[in-house]
Amino acid sequence: MSKKKYGFTLVSVLLALALVAVGCTPKEESGSSEAPVFRMNLATEPPSLDPAQVQDQVSATVVNGLYEGLTRKDEKGEVVPGIAKEWKISDDGKTYTFTIRDDAKWSNGDAVTANDFEYAWKRALDPNLKPAVSAYAYQLYYIKNAEAYNTAADGVKVDDVGVKAIDEHTLQVELNSPTPYFLGLMSFTVFYPVHQSVKENEAWATDVSTMITNGPFKMSEWKKNNSITIVKDDNYYAKDDVKLTKVVFSEVNDSNTELSMYQTGELDYAGMPTGLIPNEQFPTLKQNNPDEFKIQGSASIYYYLFNTTQKPYSNEKVRQALSMAISRQDIVDNVTKGEQKPAYGVVPPGIKGEKDDFRTEHPDTYFKEDIEQAKQLLADGLKEEGLTAMPTVKLTYNTNELHQAVAEAIAEMWSKNLGIKTEVSKQEWGVFLDNRNHLNYDVARGGWGADYDDPMTFIDLFSSKSGNNNTGFANPEYDALIKEAYSTDDQAKRMAAMSKAEELVIGTRAIMPIYYYSTVYMIKPGFKGIFIDYKGDIDYNRGYYEAE
Template identity: 50%
Template structure:
């Protein structure tokens, strides 16, 4: 397939700016000395731009986060809000590099990390943030008694004995590689060198949690009980309508926070969102948490050209098969469905945002050995071939004894864009394979729950990088991953990932990733790649300081409004 060269250039630039933790070793010294870059807000306060009197940011989430519990979160909506309310040991700056946050500095000696916490860091109720709060939170994530089980528990498996504790093979948490040596010193020991570990500490699964949540099952759905350590506190939560966070006066770096409030509407309509934006009721619209209707993208691009922004991001849009449910428990049938669509037509005629057709799972923008992984390892695991797809479908049906396929439903979460893609794909399946597929939309929380419980046949999905390494896309399909919601289990795949986590040779790691991706896509077609994302949004000229990293994750905490706001 011909690639969009301008978009690939964008992705290359993104990678150059955000090599996240592939290059973090060179930044360890600066980070351990507590250095941080000046933010746009600091520049503004020095006289370059005058701040507006009303520092209220207005955005739309389009879907309500299913939870505000860092241990249970697993979606981009929750990520955006949790990032305003919590802070890990490190946070990512505007260049995608880890900088000191709850920890003012750290020392790294091979697999041992010593984090020195800020003595002025406080919870929103005034309590000090201590090393024991991190130990408490991480034990909560890993505990076999946590119900429901934390979906991202496997992200802590880098810690010594963490997996064994999570799987109940050892019962004493003191054997896990994390301990508080005093109130402000946290020692972490890893199983193996992990170059991207510092970046992981900025991820929500690694956030501290106030110990008052112990034995309180409802704290994460009650705004009055949410004691947080980040720049903002949750002050309003009207289910299905709005979420509002307000500046946390107990936050250690409050002087660097210019916004007083962020209001997030929960309107699941791209048409309404872009209308609100045009009416100056929103300061930003579009991805990653909202959307611009695809049929309006050409109009918006023309009429709001100075506000229109498109950026290649390290994220993949795909359909996933429930490999335990008929008829998709047959690999040949899965392959037939994947080969029977035209991805170029989808990105050219449906999504209209400069996306790139995907034939692998790991997207451009992820670091490889010397370049991008996707440059070093081509995504040529399958081709689009209708005749071959028909042949595979027939063979798969014969193997299963089908004279006719069972009824099939394609499920997607409520979104105009997802609906258009689903209808286009279903139409291609009908035209090219003669298969009728019903499409069904579900509200976000219901959709996530059904996927988690394998209550679907084929479903829309998307995955964004949690850190800049191929591992973030590959290890979620291991047998023990809490995010593996397709029922895929493969011993060779698991072995390749375990080896990749234990070795430092990046060339060898890449070989393992390539073999694992072949098993996932080429051999089993457990997931069906469709395209590599772009971030398409519009942003008012008076909004400054919004950080959109290489993965498409957005950070509003250092944003501010200039007095140009209308």
């Protein structure tokens, strides 16, 4: 999923002094046995709370508390029953039959049924979905006839899609091919059910009063561009496992302010995945608050996208030159400072391979940084385009201090190493996403985190069928490799095909990988059961507070 990661800037002397000791959280406002409330920062307004439209981490952080799919993931990343209490898989691995819980209910008290899942999935595939076609519709292409319906091909109709409610408690799903990670996909946002009251209301997901949800929490208050509050839903089947009475999301896009709010007790959590902590304070925070300050690796990648439909970025040599002329190690050592790892591939560490970690089995040795070779590639590429000099590069990023610092560092490296002028500009998150989706950019920041624990979650991102492919990159050989990996459950064959695909997309530099993320955050003492999963997302659904 698209990562809206947040980062870091220099802080004022006063704030630096204030950080020496992080204040306690006032119990009357935060986690306690009397009032277990959890407060964190989103930093920006979620673009959408409609499961079919969610394509970013900010939106997903809220939606993951409001909805639940057929399965969910535990703290170890293992698939456990969600709205489906059990399932059966056919011998050929292509038919799944899910049994819906008898006690699964919507926040308004209606029963959650198999029909709601069928409706939601077919809605996400609807080629005429309003207000916009689902960017994640391609994740449903594993289902028989899903792609043909979504692309309006061959006269396939919605009733031909291989998902069917046999009765209110039985959902049958037919796949094109065995898909080893299909159960894991069932915990992902686009596979969440949707209450059928949304049929006549395109704007249902923008109004608290019309949002009927089925997860541990339900909407309580939404102050646009200010805060969102969700509260425990007593209709949730596992309500006894939900200990927090509410979760409050602020929307403050400034790292200094967020950390100040944490230290004064206005927040219980600060930092990634949706907030930010000033990186200049990492040493102080680590020394003075070792039990609260955390850094852990996450299966996600920070990169730049090239608009491959626009000259001169349509030229492979130009893209290769820009990618080879920067120092990733300098960026992680001197700019981000959060134990990130330089990236030379697409798939980050922490994703399962055939027998081990995919990145261990297939090292990302696809290219090396080389300034002299970059100069020659740039000259050759510009000559092929009939240009004598590189036009000013327009590099855009969404408003955030880390993104600005990384962009400025890269612009400086391009200037020093290639003599290129770069215009760096920021855009509000929603505007930025829209421009990127419509290829209205030259070079733009990108980030991607795993949607499920398989390399395919990164590899099929750049297929010509992906609604999240914002590069214009389309390659028949690449698509064929993805199709090959889709069509078998032989792990060795799957991994080999995906490795070849990764080598191809990196070789052409449709994207410019920068680093593999780490997640940097702080959490108040006493909060338990709230964790950052393998992909860097926060899970607060079974969180609780226990005085220490």
